[in-house]
Amino acid sequence: MPHSLRSVIPRARRAKAALLASAVSGCLIAASAPAPAVPLGLGDPLFPTLGNPGYDVRSYDLAFTYSGSNDKPLSAVTTIRARATERLERINLDFTHGTVQSVDVNGTPAAFTGAGEDLVITPEVPLPRGGALRITVRHTSDPRPATGTEGGWVRTEDGLAMANQADAAHLVFPCNDHPSDKAMFTFRVTAPDGYTVVANGVPAGTEHTGRGTTWTYRTKHPMATELAQVSIGRSAVLHRRGPHGLPVRDVVPAEDRALLEPWLAKTPQQIAWLEKKVGPFPFEAYGLLIARAQTGFELETQTLSLFEKGVFTQPAYPAWYVESLMVHELSHQWFGDSVSPRTWSDLWLNEGHATWYESLYAEETAQRPMETRMKAAYGLSDRWRATGGPPAAPRPPKPGRKISLFRPSVYDGAALVLYALRQEIGAPAFERLERAWVAVHRDGTATTADFRRLASGIAGRDLSGFFRAWLYGEKTPPMPGHPDWKSDPPQASETAR
Numbered sequence: 001m002p003h004s005l006r007s008v009i010p011r012a013r014r015a016k017a018a019l020l021a022s023a024v025s026g027c028l029i030a031a032s033a034p035a036p037a038v039p040l041g042l043g044d045p046l047f048p049t050l051g052n053p054g055y056d057v058r059s060y061d062l063a064f065t066y067s068g069s070n071d072k073p074l075s076a077v078t079t080i081r082a083r084a085t086e087r088l089e090r091i092n093l094d095f096t097h098g099t100v101q102s103v104d105v106n107g108t109p110a111a112f113t114g115a116g117e118d119l120v121i122t123p124e125v126p127l128p129r130g131g132a133l134r135i136t137v138r139h140t141s142d143p144r145p146a147t148g149t150e151g152g153w154v155r156t157e158d159g160l161a162m163a164n165q166a167d168a169a170h171l172v173f174p175c176n177d178h179p180s181d182k183a184m185f186t187f188r189v190t191a192p193d194g195y196t197v198v199a200n201g202v203p204a205g206t207e208h209t210g211r212g213t214t215w216t217y218r219t220k221h222p223m224a225t226e227l228a229q230v231s232i233g234r235s236a237v238l239h240r241r242g243p244h245g246l247p248v249r250d251v252v253p254a255e256d257r258a259l260l261e262p263w264l265a266k267t268p269q270q271i272a273w274l275e276k277k278v279g280p281f282p283f284e285a286y287g288l289l290i291a292r293a294q295t296g297f298e299l300e301t302q303t304l305s306l307f308e309k310g311v312f313t314q315p316a317y318p319a320w321y322v323e324s325l326m327v328h329e330l331s332h333q334w335f336g337d338s339v340s341p342r343t344w345s346d347l348w349l350n351e352g353h354a355t356w357y358e359s360l361y362a363e364e365t366a367q368r369p370m371e372t373r374m375k376a377a378y379g380l381s382d383r384w385r386a387t388g389g390p391p392a393a394p395r396p397p398k399p400g401r402k403i404s405l406f407r408p409s410v411y412d413g414a415a416l417v418l419y420a421l422r423q424e425i426g427a428p429a430f431e432r433l434e435r436a437w438v439a440v441h442r443d444g445t446a447t448t449a450d451f452r453r454l455a456s457g458i459a460g461r462d463l464s465g466f467f468r469a470w471l472y473g474e475k476t477p478p479m480p481g482h483p484d485w486k487s488d489p490p491q492a493s494e495t496a497r
């Protein structure tokens, strides 16, 4: 997401963590009784109960039936293929904000119950470690906003889109809702005639039925749940070619097609520019999904980035700025999508790089020097660190308060770390590092420590001290090559915890 617009607000998840803590201690007391159904998590530093242990998802097959009204629940069938990584008496999926009608495990009906934001499934027989799992959940998927949360389905003027980052995919479908467990996706969406459906990946057929048309899409690369996208609307789909024949397809409100075309025509050249910087585009297709909706953010959903129409029609936004937003979401396809964060504390690797290329593009195409922007960021960096935490140790959202994880510290604050790194190791080594990073970790997940190790290897010296100070320090270290740069001290209100 870009930093420059109102940011997305992830939900506070503390209540669930507290519930988990009390349920776990209860479990220790009554050790001989059957284990109670409790919400589990992967222990993410920011979202401890997101995701679930004990299995590795290979694929999701998501079927949705849309009625034509975006304030009614969709009927849905989610089929998950996974492998058990330990013996499982219970399987926890993340799912809330929908009604579950039935669950099958490997073809046999299974008992299920809700616990916190988990759907806890008890198969008829425990599953052996290493065993294959096919879980089928029949459920509803509610596009109306859940109380106290944002994200999941986005209701547009003419249908629906999705915005699941960071922790909202499980408001839409049952899943292992953490970017460390990427999987292949198939979408089968049935909508009344007159609607167009597009999802991540590439089309795999349409079928006309009594209820309308079923549109099928498949990803050719693994994807995190937070990056899933389904667009249902009165849309036009515009096709063009990117570099080396890459399919570029944009999804826009049919009536806005001519208005948006001049912007859409810029994408192939932006892809070519980024390919020159970091290497081949990592996926099977790209394009913009432009929605008539007010989300307050843009989102790098894999192969199909979500934008609000207003970005392109607001006279207040200069052209260079709109283009830099396009490049921001495009660069996430490499940084954040193809290479996903192992935990949400690694978010700076997504947003820092997207901000870096956004800024570099503005420097190279619109005479907006990176150095000016970075000097300004340096001036604010200590204040950002005081309010949001240092780039690689962002503070979690506070319970009950709509504080976003998507703060300046992980945008320009993290791009500033990359600027310092380029100053420290020199531009040629920095550029080699960037290309190597997206090549080595393509279609995978990676950590801050992975980045430090790769950078040290390429620079030919141990950069642990550099990264410790820049990524985890309360104070911004001196900028290499710019000893005169100063960072303003935090205000009293910014240091209050």
Ligand SMILES: [Zn+2]
Pocket (backbone or CB within 6 Å): 001, 002, 003, 328, 332, 350, 351, 354
């Ligand atoms: Zn971003």
